[in-house]
Amino acid sequence: MTGRTRTVGWAMVAALTLAGCTAHPSAPPPRDRGGPAGGLRLVAFDSCDEALKQLRSAAKAAVGPWGFGPDGDVVPFASAERASAAGAAKDSAGASTGGFSGTTVHEAGVDEPDLVKTDGRRIVTVTRGVLSVVDPASRKLTGRLEIDPPSAQRFSGGDASLLLHGDRALVLLPARWVTRPAAPKGRPAPSAPEARLVLVDLAGAPKVVGDYRIDGSLVDARQVGATARVVVRSTPRLAFAPPHDSTDARRTAANRAVIARATLDDWLPRYEVREGGRTTGGRVGCDRVSRPAGFSGASMVTVLSFDLAATTLGTGDPVTVAADGDTVYSSGPRLYLTNDRRWWRAGASSVRTADTTEIYQFDTRSGTPRYVAAGSVPGWLINQYALSEWNGHLRVATTTDDGGRRGTDSTSGVYVLRTDGAKLRTVGQVTGLGRGERIFAVRFLGDTGYVVTFRQTDPLYTVDLRDPAAPRTTGELKINGYSSYLHPAGDGRLFGVGQEATDRGQVQGTQVSLFDVADPARPTRAARHHVAQGWSDAESDPHAFLYWAPEHLLVIPVTRPGVATDRADGGVGTGEPGTGALALRVGDRGFTVAGTVEHPPALTDGVDWTRIRRSLVVGDVLWTVSDAGLKATGLAGMTTLAWLPTT
Template sequence: MNSNTILPIAVVIAVIATAGIIFGLGLSTQPEVTTTPTPPQVIYVNKTVSEIFEGTQEIKKISSESELREILTASSIFDGGFYDDRAFPTGGFVLEESLELERRSVQAGEPVPTPEPGFSSDTVTSQKGSDGMDYSTTNVQVENVDEPDYLKNDAKYVYIVSQNTLSIIDAYPAESAKLVLKIALDIESQWIQNMFLNDDRLVIFYNGQSQEEIIPQFDFIPRPSYSPVTHALIVDVSDKENPEILKDYTIDGHFRDARMIGDYAYFVTNKNIDHQYPRLPIIMESAEPLMVPDAFYFDNVERFSNFNTLTAIDIFGDTITSETFLMGYSGTIYVSENNFYLTYQQNLPYGFYEESSRDRFFDVVVPLLPQDLQNKIKAIKGDSSLSSARQWTEISEVLQDSYNQMSQSQKENLFEKIRKALADYDAKIQQESLKTIIHKISIDGDKLEYQAKGSVPGRLLNQFSMDESNDRFRVATTTEYYSQYSGMMRSNAVYVLDEDLKILGGLDEIAPDESIFSARFIGDRLYLVTFQQIDPFFVIDLSSDTPKILGELKIPGFSNYLHPYDDDHVIGVGRDTKEIGNDRVQQLGVKVALFDVSDVSNPMVIDDYIIGDSSTHSEALNNHKAFFFDKRKNLLSIPISSDTDSLEGITEKRIAPDWNRWNGFYILDLDVKNGIDLKGTITHTENDTRYYGMGNSRTFYIEEVLYTVSDSMLKMNFMNDLEEVNSIKLENTGKFIEYLD
């Protein structure tokens, strides 16, 4: 390891030794963060945990295997070292070979330089087909940014991937709908994740495994070793009966998530690091090495736990661009038309907690001791001739001697004062360490360019906790930490960041002791639902960099998903609740609510509709792609699985009393004038099944026909009266036509 690597670590450790003192100071240069009325005290520390541990935060390129080893070794010094019992690989495509490949984009077989990062170089979408036909597609968060799903459709065909099969259905006209093709992808024991549809091209993602032979440590027999990989198949489906695989890209790591903008698909993979024998991620095409993406790390000592690889592929061409970042395990993503945001929870090195224990004593306990005792401890600490162990032995002796001279009441008062101070200190440390890290990468076709890194206190709920608006990035988070005297403490906040991901302002201490259950950014407003016992629905103004609460509504229940209706109305899907005493709440049926926010200071519920009881579940509660709403048609559809007895108007009985389970879709009429009414139900329950629940549930329409899809079937009903037109079974049974090669 060279001195340039060792020095920053030494400096950081020296800085950490003073962390306790720093945390006690005020900060005069904080961005303006407003606070809700009568909140608990908010303490801003002079230097955040992130600043202490992130060095210059500068992005740097990893140029070689030896440099990668140095980076990981430097990190391990403060992280307590790494133990890795993986065996040494003896075959396969290893790093030294991979670095011989030019890091590049590949276009028509010719190398094209890739710009280095950091350097110059929602609605259910309704569409018109080429023949003017009206149809809907996947419910997405950001307009023009498609999200992957197991089902995709156009104005005529439906494409479904399930387990290892691809089904193509000629869906319109519905009266003559039929299964055109059911074909097996040659991916035994591997699972399809989801896909995109772009004209006559599918991009199918699935997780697989790569295999190489290794010799375990101190062994002599080569043994197989498996590592996760992600496949991205580009399939031409212009001939529905004879689809053709055009590209089969393989990227090291687990599939995380993806988006499609125009003719480019962008996706993220996570690869664990073998700290003993590190190897950069590799991209293969048809099992042949293609490229090693440029790899980058950040000047900090955060626990490097993963390679996070962002890849862009041209669906209609030969271009593939990819870059790898050494950082925490990426979680929730947010993607606009111009930027890709990777986020994860801050993962502090073990050394932080070791130094924190030392700081707790010298910076919190010692100042509360009698002055003469403080002087003795400081003298021992300053004696460089003593080892750390000997220093503590002498400190503990003078502590004990001092305690022996105190009365019992003096000791109890002192110990209580110290406990409270430590509780406050620990709470500050927890609050500062619980952060969400955000990385911003600009995207433009095949161009990827790293832009900025930032952080906000707390954790995200999901992708709807983030939003980009012009040059601002808005984030809603929940902070949770444990206090010895107060128990679990919770609060919520919204932050406004600039294009460099620096916090400009925020609003914290929203709904103390509650957690965010749903969030939706719409224009200059944030609609936020928190929950503990009741459902506060907040309307928050984001027209400036200093957010403020405009209005609040408290009602029983909560919403898990919020969907825009228009500028003055929002739809919520969640659960009804009731209080049952002793600060306990019972969850009841699935609830659809229509909020009126035209008077922002006084939001109200126009109407709601409750389905079933606590036995009732809907995939729409945790997956927005299962939610369907079309404002022009005033039609809302959500999948429902419930005990039959809890549902009004449902008479189907199952094969046994214990299996009176109904699976299907509730179709609701919804508009601001008439509220919410049940239009009808569409059952997806079969008499010969004991299947409990219903997953992979989707709704879409083509012209006048509503299509509902579950694991077992595709049903077609006229939208005006829900009369059934046709149905197709989708079970993975029967003989496959052939394997798709």
């Protein structure tokens, strides 16, 4: 869940604890006592009156004839969306230590929302607004609950996802459009996205026990133990001048007049909680809002906290910053939000700004998230895998290009930051990676980083991070194509999933690579498997990737036409039309095809194939998930054991 609504800058001076109840804090947030000129700092508003004054002032300076963005009105989050991401063992996180696999995640012990979850005794999926529960032992569907009607008008086309703890599932639904009260002077009422979280009890037949709604759209969420942290982005609810009215100057003046009349209710996120037969509402209080030294007034980012072991959802204990965030990364003890401000450079402002990603660090070890530090690095991130915390340092990989246009002047680098008081300071860096290219994949494993850049060929760089003050590139491997996801394979090896390409950079279909990185100075590719003209969800969404280490089994969904495919031994086999899950055994000599799994078409789709979305293992059974249902396949022999339709 990503999007864009950019702000001008981040800043802070002192570790800021945002605590206390929403309406009446038990103690006021720490006040800014000043700091070095030009230093980054984040401060609390003096009062609600001061908050409104500053928000209006910043918004007036940022608004133009088309609102806050190039598409008019308040910047739509989806207008610039990216196609919406202790050592190697800690980072692998693709499989549980028990007899079942978990969601492939960035950090072990930090769960991420996905469309399917299992705890070994049940499998829970949410597709097309329906939550389904499967007993993997009996291979039967034991529960079904419609949570969200398919007809709901969604803010974006994202999928529903869920988190699981014990007998509770927290379902995160894509934001839907909600029309607010009528705007002044007969203008159309502003529509705005509303995020929705649904708590489901799974102890018996699944039932809704809590329903939480808040202004904004979901960015992402993370779960450690029973605690879920949910990040929401919102924009002010303002009805700007229609784009066809008058001149640019008059439209800008009219938009500034709209801002001058706006109240705090137009900026601060409102929420509603439905549980126990009662509905209660509230608004994030001024005491819970902080601001950077420079901001646009165009967006807010809120971190919500929920205890999934509790009997109720509660208010979410919101903490809000008058700025933006688009990428979420959690190391467990700390949560990071980043903002690269691409929409601002893309045309929402006439002022040219440099490629910069701003980073916000929260302490999430207990209770209310505590803002700790902020900093920035040159360039922009590809996804959360470009961030990694290790031994008290944050490593960040970015690409810097010519004003966001990804031209031939682009270059990439890795920066190492450390918390120093209220600032994240850069203590080391290595730059100049892949000139004229951009980053396609990053993986940090312990004290080594792996960076893939691409334009026509695929350099895989290894970066030595043992000395945070002096990171250095130690090896480089150039091959055709690229990897867009990297995953540890153990024994000094690394998987890559991406696309094969010609010498001129023309993609040729899904490619799974096995890299030997035991010698960081001389990385090599030990094996590959190519599906000609194929494409896999795992190339852009690591949740679609499964590596089940006990069976040395790699599974990815692949969509392919009826064309020839290269076999692991270099020969050519006959591809089958449609889509399915490709299972590869990983051995000393590389890949061998264990089998493929296909699902019958969903009767409501009107097509003769079904796209498999996810794979997981429970015991000795491979389960594959699509919008049509779940299929159980025996790991021994890859034989079909059961088909459970969910539509």
